[in-house]
Amino acid sequence: MYTPHTHRAGAGAYARLGVETQAMSASPHQLISMLFDGAITAVGMARHHMAARNIVAKGQAISKAVGIVDNGLKAGLDAKAGGEAGAALVANLSGLYDYVVRRLLQANLHDDAGALDEVESLLQGLASAWREIGTADR
Numbered sequence: 216m217y218t219p220h221t222h223r224a225g226a227g228a229y230a231r232l233g234v235e236t237q238a239m240s241a242s243p244h245q246l247i248s249m250l251f252d253g254a255i256t257a258v259g260m261a262r263h264h265m266a267a268r269n270i271v272a273k274g275q276a277i278s279k280a281v282g283i284v285d286n287g288l289k290a291g292l293d294a295k296a297g298g299e300a301g302a303a304l305v306a307n308l309s310g311l312y313d314y315v316v317r318r319l320l321q322a323n324l325h326d327d328a329g330a331l332d333e334v335e336s337l338l339q340g341l342a343s344a345w346r347e348i349g350t351a352d353r
Contacts, residue, residue, distance in 0.1 A: 244349045247291065251342035254283040258319075258335045265326055277323045280334070284315050311337070 241249060261276035289312040294305045315334050322330035 244345075247288070247345055248342065248349070250283055250287040250291075251338055251345060254280050254288070255335060255338050255342065257283065258331050258338065261319075261322070262328060262331045262335075265322075265328055265331070273326075274323055277319050281316050281319050284312050284319070284338075288312055308341075311341075 257276050257280035261273050261280065264270075264273035264276055289309055292305045292308055294302050297304065315337055318330045318334050321327055322334070
């Protein structure tokens with residue numbers, strides 16, 4: 216029998232399949248862009264759930280953003296690329312990602328929408344710079 220729940224579950228599975236297919240055919244540069252997009256989307260969802268006072272969903276969205284930043288963006292940094300200048304850039308980005316994770320955790324603990332705004336702004340700036348690098352390589 217068709218129910219709204221099965222429709223949502225089917226739509227979610229279809230969306231996941233689309234993202235998985237996109238990720239499988241993406242270049243490493245595009246994968247990083249996808250990580251930024253996912254983190255920014257998760258922060259937006261956390262803001263929405265925070266405003267709606269949905270504590271569980273807010274925590275899940277923030278956890279997703281933390282996971283993307285820590286296990287995706289930060290873990291993907293390569294300190295050996297680019298020599299000494301590259302190592303310095305990696306160290307700076309690693310520190311910035313640590314700061315973003317701390318701000319996300321503070322936002323979760325204190326229902327701090329301002330911290331979410333700050334994180335979103337930082338991630339958007341980094342994502343924009345990353346995309347500019349991609350267009351310069353073409």
